[in-house]
Amino acid sequence: MALTLQVNGQTREVQADAETPLLYALRNDLGLVGTRYGCGLGQCGACTVIIDGKPVQSCDITVAAVAGKKIITVEALGTVQALHPLQRAFIAEQAAQCGYCASGILMAAKALLDVNPDPSDADIRNALDGNLCRCGTHGRVLRAIKSAAAEMRRG
Amino acid sequence: MAQAQDAAARKLPGSLDTNRRLDRWLRINADGTVTVTPGKVEIGQGILTALVQMVAEELDIAVSRIRLVPATTAISPDEGITSGSRSIQESGLALRHAAAEARDLLLARAAQRLGVTLESLTVADGVVSARGGGSATYWELASPDLLARDASFDVMSKLPAEHVVVGTSLARVDIPGKVTGQPSYVQDMVLPGMLHGRITRPPGPQAQLQRLDAQEVEQMPGVVAVVRDGSFLGVVAAREEQAIRAERRLARIAQWTPGPDLPANDPRHLRTLAAETEVISEKGDPATAGARQFGAEYTKPYLAHASLAPSCAIAHWEGSKDRGKVRIWTHSQGIFPLRGDIAQVLDMPEADIVITHAEGAGCYGHNAADDVTLDAVLLARAVPGKPVRVQWMREDEFAWEPFSSPMVIRLSAALDDRGHIVNWGHELWSHAHSTRPGGRGGVNLLAAWHLEKPLPAAKPGNPPLPGGGSHRNAIPLYDFPNQKVTNHLIRQSPLRTSAMRALGGHANAFAIECFMDELAAAAGADPVEFRLRHLKDARARAVIEKAAGMAKWQPGEKGNGERGRGVGFARYKNLAAYFAVIAEVNIAEDVRVTRMWAAVDVGQAINPDGVINQIEGGMIQTVSWTLKERVDFDRHGVTTRTWDDYPILSFVEAPEVEVALINRPDAPPVGAGEGTQGPVSAAIGNAIYNALGARLRDMPFTRDRIVAALST
Structure with a gap:
């Protein structure tokens, strides 16, 4: 069946079963592969996107449940040519090893900074409680988010 | 000539x-x-x-x-x-x-x-x-x-x-x-006409597929093929979620004959099994007695690599099922050995198999990257001309990846009346740490063992010394006048074991460094000074002194019942990176590692920040291993299936880490990916002792184990 999604400011049509997890529609129908499968159970955060301003794990929410809502994926955050301050900070801090968790963390961080432009260290840690990193880049990620927040406050 | x-x-x-x-x-x-x-x-x-x-x-x-x-x-x-x-x-x-x-x-x-x-x-x-x-x-x-x-x-x-x-x-x-969401991994590759596959695994390692009526699955939406070969069972579908749904149905209707029961999940079970025993180091007179004798036993459980991305591969079979060529994309760490094993399974020339690497998530050793590649090939062979992408589900990865072996290490030592170690004994029991593809006399790929005509696995083993496998870092770097190191290798394991970061070096260095702390306490010595007392190697001394300096280590410093600090050191494989660390713990409800200070010497650092990133990551991952991780199984099979069953260190729990690089441009460059694991685990154990006066020798250091240690 045809479902209409609002993704990254565009209206997109997806031919998929209503029960299809949003993750697969994003990756396989819309080609937005920056959102990644890690567990399918909403436990690791690799598939985090922003829906109506809130971070949501796209692996355990159906396309039918998000029809008409505003979905933002990592692809809309910025590009290599025009980086978002968060992405710039991740590069400056070299805040990745394998990088598989990065998209989800960036989206969780954006959702935080959108409502809390001056987060404390504890705010940032708590905002990432649903995101796992196995390589151990935690310190770099936390520093990157803090410095991006500072840059965004400066404007 | x-x-x-x-x-x-x-x-x-x-x-x-x-x-x-x-x-x-x-x-x-x-x-x-x-x-x-x-x-x-x-x-x-x-x-x-x-x-x-x-x-x-x-x-x-x-x-x-x-x-x-x-x-x-x-x-x-x-x-x-x-x-x-x-x-x-x-x-x-x-x-x-x-x-x-x-x-x-x-x-x-x-x-x-x-x-x-x-x-x-x-x-x-x-x-x-x-x-x-x-x-x-x-x-x-x-x-x-x-x-x-x-x-x-x-x-x-x-x-x-x-x-x-x-x-x-x-x-x-x-x-x-x-960081901009571009296609970066094999998981992100899309080939024209690509189909999606999933595998239904047996309920336990040796269970066999007894009965399956696949008709209802074949009629499910999008299903292109159900592939069965002996106990190997998979499905190919047009869409990924269709493959997942079909696989779930297959798992519900397949009937299996269970394999033999698995033993209890206790590393000490190793001590009951038949072992191949080898003395790998003997120096002086191992019968030397000192003024006082000491002994202790340390263990680690089965650990999972737990890569963030379940393993994935794509295979494209061209030609007929019987006479074809196959192109493969995989995040395997060894494309040439993998090609050799796949050629044996398919009974075809290596030249007809082209394997290209595409990145996956961090693997930290031999995870399911190779296994999923054969899965993709077997499914692709059933649908010639169509590329098939197979990604394991999270549950598959936890249940079927090769694990890091449990280990038991029994140490003994004699101190003279000046507080010097005059004799040292190290005995270890472990399964093999290397069962990657490319082994001689067999095929090291999961699906190969489940086929109608199964191909046996190669004999599990260890890389040889000086690097070693289970015996990696078992020979102490300290200068002891008398010592004996004995390796008991148990090749057959209830669950498959293979290489994970540092191999046996993790548990060996952990045990040695905890025991050094126990001996320092017995000798009334400061643990940093006690190590230096037994260490001539100048580069080894330099990393220990540097880490102690960064942490402002006070000789003889004592914890306060809540907070404590401990030290750990090793030279990876006794021939590569030198690493020393001070860890600080805070113990309330659970043990929390709050800070770590470390120094590393990899010889010439090609990319200093790259080295530091690897060291930081290795340290934080090891905190997770040490405090939280253990693969669980019952008599039927692995029960660890999701992140809820296998929690890892979170962003809330991550410690502050400070790493100093001692760059030696004139020394040969060595790697930085391993070498932190044993010292960090030991430093945490030593910090807990420093804080509480209770010695934990069995990883992971959970709340229950702390309570038990305090009550004895």
Whole structure:
């Protein structure tokens, strides 16, 4: 069946079963592969996107449940040519090893900074409680988010 | 003749020795670029960036000119497996030499063309200039035959003092793409007409498929094929979620004959099994008695690599099912050994199998990357002409990846009345730490064992010393006058075991470093000073002193019942990176590691920030292993299936980490991916002792174990 999604400011049509997890529609129908499968159970955060301003794990929410809502994926955050301050900070801090968790963390961080432009260290840690990193880049990620927040406050 | 013998006896650096053709490694292109084709692969460790630096350095070109080609069996040098923190030594030193020789060849051509001597030439970003005027570029001078030759001996690479690119923290080449959501992993590849596959595994390691009526699954939406071969069972569907749904139905209707019961999940079960016993070090008189004798036993459980991305591969079968060729994309750490194993399963020539590496998530050792590749091939063979992408589900990865072996380590020592160790005994019990593809006399791929005509696994084993496997880092680096080290290898394991970061070096160094602390306490000595007392190696002493200095370690410092600090040290494999750490713990409801200070010496650091990133990551991952991790199973099979069953360290729990790099540009460069694991686990155990006066010897250090240790 045809479902209409609002993704990254565009209206997109997806031919998929209503029960299809949003993750697969994003990756396989819309080609937005920056959102990644890690567990399918909403436990690791690799598939985090922003829906109506809130971070949501796209692996355990159906396309039918998000029809008409505003979905933002990592692809809309910025590009290599025009980086978002968060992405710039991740590069400056070299805040990745394998990088598989990065998209989800960036989206969780954006959702935080959108409502809390001056987060404390504890705010940032708590905002990432649903995101796992196995390589151990935690310190770099936390520093990157803090410095991006500072840059965004400066404007 | 004498010369030929000479050449055969001499060795070229790293993997160049076994892959001598220069154009297997690099090509100088007319368009102003240099193509580099290493056989080692990126697994999140940043190796490709370091290799780019080493080539740019020797060729005197901008790093932006270098084009990296993913490793492929079609053209890349066979560098075996990307593991053991050996990529700088093997791939890096090969490329350094090859690039230096390419530069020599280009300069010889320039000298001839310009009619000047070699000595009058200088190079800047590929432009060769003569002192008296005149210039030519690499891109004009190069021709396809330039590097169509074997590497020579006696090529001089630059002296460390001349380095301008090596030794700088060049930003990783892959991070911009990864933080902007670009396709970066094999999981993200899309081929025209690609289908999706999933595998239904047995309920336990030896269970067999008894009955299956697949008709209802075959009629499900999108299902293209149900593939059954013995106890190997999979499904191919048009859409990914359709494959997942069909797989779930298959799992519900398949009937299995259970295998034999698994034993209890206790590392000490190892001590009850038949072992091959070997004394691997004996020094002085191991019967020497001191004034006081001590003994302790340490254990670690089965651990999972737990890569964030479940393993994934794509296979494209061309031709008929019986006579075809197959192209494969995989995040395997060893594409050549994997090709050999797949060729055995398919009973076809290796030349008909082309494997190309594409990145996956960090793997930290032998995870399911190889297994899922054979899965994809077996499903693709059933649907010729259509590429099939298989990604394991999270539950598959936890249940079926090869685990790090449980271990038991029994240490004994004698102290003299001056507080010196005069005798040391180390006995260890472990399963094998290396069952990767490429083993002799069998096939090390999961699906191969489940086929109608199964192919047996190769005999599980260990890499040999000095690196070693279960016995890695079992021989102490400390100077003891008398010692004996005994390895008990139990090859057959209830659950499959294989390589995970540091192999046996994790548990061996953990045990040694905890026991050193116990002996220091018995001797009334400060644990830092006690280590230095037994250590002559200057580089070893330097990292310990540096870490202690960073932490402002106070000799004899005591914890307060809540907070405490401990030290740990090792030289990885006794021949690679030196690493020392001070860990601080805070114990309330649970143990929390709050801060760590560490010093590392990897010889020449090619990319200092890359080294520090690897060390930080290794430390934080080890905190997770030490405090939280254990694979669980019951008598039927693995019960660890999700992140809820196997929690890892979270962002809320992550410690502050400070790492100092002791750079030694004149020492050979070694890897940084491993070597932190044993010392960090020990430093945590020692910090808990420092805080509470209770000694924990069984990992993980959970709340229950702390309570138990306090009550004895």
